[in-house]
Amino acid sequence: QVQLVESGGGLVQAGGSLRLSCAASRRTGRPYAAAWFRQISGKDREFVAGLFRNGGTIYNDSVKGRFTISRDSATNTVYLQMNNLKPVDTAVYYCAAQIVGGPETTEGAYDYWGQGTQVTVSS
Secondary structure (H helix, E strand, O other): OOOEEEEOOEEEEOOOOEEEEEEEOOOOOOOOEEEEEEEOOOOOOEEEEEEOOOOOEEEOOOOOOOEEEEEEOOOOEEEEEEOOOOHHHOEEEEEEEEOOOOOOOOHHHOOEEEOOEEEEEEO
């Protein structure tokens, strides 16, 4: 079993930046695809950004040019750098790992999830 632990959420003013971290409790034995999702209360989780095993990335159109997903293989940590934050980015952010294939844009494809971290952007 792999545990994912997110950190880095908080309260920031519009236009500000935050960096979220997602640390895996142990190596999975093979490279995995990773992603960040976000969820507003009462709504489904929304795909934000995905990281392929080869380092390629994909993004939700709403965050392109503002968010960057990356991985530090040495520490088994995935990051989400969020710049120029907007109030509409306010949500609970979750990291996820997909062991085979991926990264998919649908949450059902993922094997492991973090507990979530709150990001609040004030206007």
